[in-house]
Each structure stands twice: as C-alpha cells, then as structure tokens.
Amino acid sequence: MPINIYREKTFDKIAWLCDDIWDLPNQVSELEKWLLDKAESLPKGKYVIDIGFDIRPDACGGGAVIDSKMMKIMADNGFDLYLSEYPNSIGAE
Template sequence: MPIVIYRTKQPSEKLACLCDDCWELPAQVSELEKWLDENKNNIYPDEYIADIGFTQRDDACGGGAALSPESMGIMAKAGMSLFLSEYR
C-alpha cells in the first residue's frame, strides 16, 4: 500500500491504506488531502504517521506535489508526522 496512516502509540492502530497500486506522489498527496478532509473530525490529538511510499516518475520534469496549508493544519492538530518513503 503506497499510503499507510496509523496511530503510533501502543497499541498501534492502522487507520487507512490509500492508493492501492498508485505510486506517483502527486496523486498520492491528493488522496491524502481528501482523506484528511473527510476524517478531520474523527482524528483526536495523539501520535500518528502518514507514510507515503512513492517512486520517481519517468516523465517528471520539475514541479510536483504540494501539501496545502489546510491539510498541514489538520495533521499538526492531530499530531501526525509525514513520512516520504522513496522506492525504486
């Protein structure tokens, strides 16, 4: 699963797996932002990780994904860290 969102305190709890077989960072960031917006009222302050596993795009030529201030605010309020895990 390219995106895994989980609570890190014991016992750990997986909250979501997103993007099945999509490994492109721009699409994943979009899905993460959608998930955060849909679930912002169900995430209480704790310790979370959103781990995005991505691969380099063959057709990339600059630019790319950007996380919105609103999404960063939701993550900060919840205590969620963002991990970017690059794979070949």
C-alpha cells in the first residue's frame, strides 16, 4: 500500500502513489513531486498521507528527507503524515 492519500473523515481517496515501491527514499521523492504538483489545488481540509514502507535490506544510515518545504506544504494544506511499516514487503510477490 505504499502511499495512500485520502480525506481524514470520509476516507475518500485523493491519490495512490508508488504502487510497488516499498523503500522510503523513493517514496518520499515521489511524494514531494505530488505535493508540488497537486496539493495546493485541493480545497482546504483535513487529509492523511499514509506511507507504507519497508526497511531496505541494505540500509546503513542516511535515507529519505522530508524537508521543511514539504512540511510547510503539508501543514498549510491540512495533511497529517502517517508512517506505516510493513516488514518483509520488499521483494515479496
């Protein structure tokens, strides 16, 4: 379920990103693109961005950055960020 974006109260789907991408660095990159392109066109409200991720088997520090620009867009437009870990999803079929 990599990135599910929906209205908080009604669960109406807004977007689904990164269908088969489970690593957080790539997901955050795609989320940033979506936020820059789409977030401000949505009516003000309460939204959820739920990132379902798995820890990369070769991870050794570093990784994704949710920078202040992304945080500002999310805050200004009413997005809450959920991080949902799904172990052993990378490479699972």
